[in-house]
Amino acid sequence: MNSFFPNFVDMRRELLPKTVALKLAAATLLIATTACSSQSRLERHMAKAEEHFANGDFRAAEIEYKNALQIDSTVAEAPGQLGLIYFEQGRQRLALPLLSQATQIDPENAKFLGPLLSIRSQIEPPEEVWKTAKDLLAKDPANQYALSALQSSAMKLGRADEARSILENLASQGNSAGATTALAMLDASSGNLDAAVAILERAIQIDPSYSLAHLAKANLLWAKKDLEAAEKSFSAASAGTAVKPNIILAHAQFKLQTGNQQDAKAILERVAANYPDFVPGLLARARLFTIEGSTDDALELTKRAEQLDPMSPEIAILASQLDLRVGDAASAINRMKIVTQRYPNFAGGHYALSLALIADDQPLQASSSLLKTLSLQSDHIGAILALSNLEIGQGDFGSAEARLLKAVEIAPDNHQASLLLAKGYALEKNFSKALELYLSLAEKIPNDPALPYQAALVQMELGDSDIARKSLETSLERNPAYIPALEQVLLLDASENNFEIASDRLAPLIKKEPDSAILQFLSGKLALAQNDSQAGIYRLKRALSLDPTLRPASYALAQAFLAVGNLEEAQEILNAVIAANPEDLEAIFSLGNLYEESSDYTTAMEHYNTVLNIDSNHYKALNNLAYLLSNESGDIEGAYSMALRARELAPNDPAVADTLGWIAYLRGDFAFARDLLLESSKKMEAPLIFYHLAKVYVALDMIAEAKTTLEGAISLGLPDEEADDAKALIQNL
Incomplete structure (x- = not known):
């Protein structure tokens, strides 16, 4: 049989033309050479990438890992390490697909599984996060990302006891600072801050260099308002050369929010020098530049952040805020519409869109975006405050009140909700509630001059001018140059003819x-x-x-x-x-x-009507138009309706009471007219008010009161026509 069938390979060679055989040989050699060349190039790029990564040169490492991925996308290290770079730089949306790819290739690699879990814990259901965290801890008991994810998901799922058992077991096995820190955060999440701090001190004893324990302790001390101790813990957390930039950034945010802007700036510059592509650091510096008024610098940093992470909604939000700062609401709206289309379930995007719409004077559309925000995140304080403010402006305090009371319950230290409640109560004429809130806030925030000033305005509405003056003085003690309070107290000084006191208030301020x-x-x-x-x-x-x-x-x-x-x-x-x-x-x-002053009453009424066409609740225009209608047009009933509306809007204004009283007199309602004009005359010494009151006294046959009041009106300087009438009345009484 062997002799019958010759060697097949030999036979094929004999049958092939010589040129074809040569080509096949060359192709075989080329394939082998190419394979060797690709492998060597892959190894070369990976070696360079790992060297750059180890030295912290992430830009160069990124390029080399990308080159390696083009050669072979089936090696877990290339997408995994590139994902880690993006993760460390805060570019989570770029990191997610790469880390997912790496863990699909190598499902057991905890180095990639931990950061991937950290990202997914923000977007996946807590049940899935819990399961993944437990699985990862079985492979890597000290994995800090899994420990954190286990603790946070346990609180969402109501499994604190189970999580505590797992963490205590891990801590006992390896004396783990990470597990002990996670245990502390379970107590903190339950509101037991003192116990949490004590456990964190134990974690720090286990590993004094464990920065996450120092950071957690710093945040808890900050929550306890022990700022000095918090500062020490933040410094300990951010000490050393191997500390991650997000921990240093937390220290800067603490400095900024506790009023130490210069130290915050210095820390952020340190982050920028050591981690130039750390996106959260770029954004933090941009926000600080915004606070300082350096909009151009903020824009430059935001553009850099956008180049690094073009899909980030957080960067788009900051960019939209800068658009609004330079008055470009249209760009802010367009930018945020893209974000809400791309991430329809991201509450922050809808909230940022609402702010842009408010800036563009589109309250209805803004309300819609705010309602969408709250449907996605019911405890979004910013959205509650913004929507409530819109509702108060639209006269719907009922809806706003319920939301604001909820906001006070959710965030009792956020005083904006109480301020809006006070504003709403004042607009609803519920002055006692408004005053109670303003006085309470003035005690809680002892350096703010606006709060006693607002209390003074309410006290004036209640007719307590002496108490209002004391509140205004308190405001000026807090800040002698606080203009609203200064203006009001000067008005009071002038109304009481205390011009020397008023001048003495202003003189040193003008000199300065x-x-x-x-x-x-x-x-x-x-x-x-x-x-x-x-x-x-x-x-x-x-x-x-x-x-x-x-x-x-x-x-x-x-x-x-x-x-x-x-x-x-x-x-x-x-x-x-x-x-x-x-x-x-x-x-x-x-x-x-x-x-009106120049007696062109027709043109005056046209202007008052124009005001009311724009704002139907402008009580001064209602008041003046009512007076002219009654005196010049003879439309007593139309005037009366307007005057009643003005009185409803400004029940304590003496000019409004005078107008309504005079029109009531013209309608023959003398008792009502007397009450209104008496009230007005006690609040403001004006000749026409006295004249109107005297006319009512005459109608009520109160001769002595009429004569005395007419003499007072003349002495105050009545206009000629009314003065002649007053003198004639006195002679006839």
């Missing part, structure tokens, strides 16, 4: 800041209150030369020009303000006031 537009404005107002028109106009002009956008100074200057009979210049000032902002309600209202 002679180029302060707002101080020049207040000085001008004070001069006008003393009937010194020349000084008042000069100072108001000075204020506007320092800040042409200071609209209250424009309004006051227009009124000052009107007072000296210069109607044309007064109108010119207000028309310039309206030209810059056609919906400037105060400018339109003030211009209407000018026309």
Whole structure:
């Protein structure tokens, strides 16, 4: 048989043409050579990559691992190490697929499984995280990522006792600082901070260099408000050369949030020098630049972060915030719409979109985004506050109140919720509740001048001017240059003719800041209150030369020009303000006031109607229009309806009470008119109020009161027409 069938290989060689045989031989050699060449190139790139990785040169290592992946994607080390680089740099979305690929190739490699679990624990159901953490701890009992994931998932699943048993067993077997730290965090998550700190001290005794134990202790001490001890623990956590940048970053955040901005900046610069591509560090520095007002530097760092991690929603959020800072709401909206389309279940993206929509004056769309945020994360404090603020602005305090009470319960130390509640109660005329909150907050935040000032405004609404003055003085003790309180106390001083006291308040502030537009404005107002028109106009002009956008100074200057009979210049000032902002309600209202003062009642009413078309609740426009309708148009019932609405909106304003009282007199409701005008006259000594009250006394046949009140009105300086009528009435009484 062997003789019958010759050697097949030999026969094939004989049958093949010589050229073909030569080509096959060459191809075989080429394949072998190529395989050898690819393998050697792979080994060369991997060797270089590992050397760069070991030296901390992640940029060079990244390039070499990418080169290795192009040659052979089936070697776990290449995608795994590249994933670790991205993980260490905070580029989690880039790390996730690479670490997944590495663990599919090598399912037992704990070096990659730990970081992969750390990422997945943020996005996967807690049940899966729990199971994976237990499996990984069986392979690697000291794996810090698995220990942390076990502890956090246990709290979500209500398995603290089971987790404690596992961790205690691990700690007893290997005296593990990591397991002991995880045990401490179980206690911390249950609210037992003192016990947690004690356990962490035990972990530190086991391994004094275990930075995660120091970091956990620092955060717990911070929560306990022991800032000095927290600082020591943060310093211990971030000491040494092998500390991860996220731990150093935590120290910087502590410094920043406890008011030590310069130290925070120095720490962040250290992170930048040692870890130039650490994305969270870039973002932290960008935020710090934003706080400092260095928007260009913040933008540059944000762009660098975007280049490193283009899919990161957190970077997009910061970029949108910077867009808003430079007034580009449209870019912020577009940027965040992309994020919400890409990550529809990311609450932070919807919240950032809502802020951009608010900035672009789109409240309905913003409300929709905020509701979406809360549907994804019901305890999102920022969304609760923003939505409540919108609802309060839209007059829906009922919905806002429920949310804000929940926010106070969730985050009792977040005072913004209480502030919004106080604001809402004040708008609802529930002044007692508003005052209670403002006074409580003023005690909790002893250095904030705004809180006693807000309390003073409520106290004035309640008619307690003496107590309000004390609150204003408290505000100015906290900050003598706090303008809102200063302006209010100057108004009180002027109303009581305490001009010398008022001048003494302003003088040292102006001496310190002679180029302060707002101080020049207040000085001008004070001069006008003393009937010194020349000084008042000069100072108001000075204020506007320092800040042409200071609209209250424009309004006051227009009124000052009107007072000296210069109607044309007064109108010119207000028309310039309206030209810059056609919906400037105060400018339109003030211009209407000018026309009323100059007896052009038709044009005045047109301006008041324009104000009400923009804001139907502008009580001053309602009040003035009601007065003109009753006196000039004879529309008593229409005037009465408007005056009632103004009274509802401003129940403690003496001018509003005077208008409603006068219209009630014209309607023949003398008792109601008397009550209103008496109330008004006690709050403000104005000749027309006294004149109106006297007319009511005459109608009620209260002759003695009428005569005394008429004499008082004349002495205060009644306009000529009303003065002649008052004198005639006195003669006829």
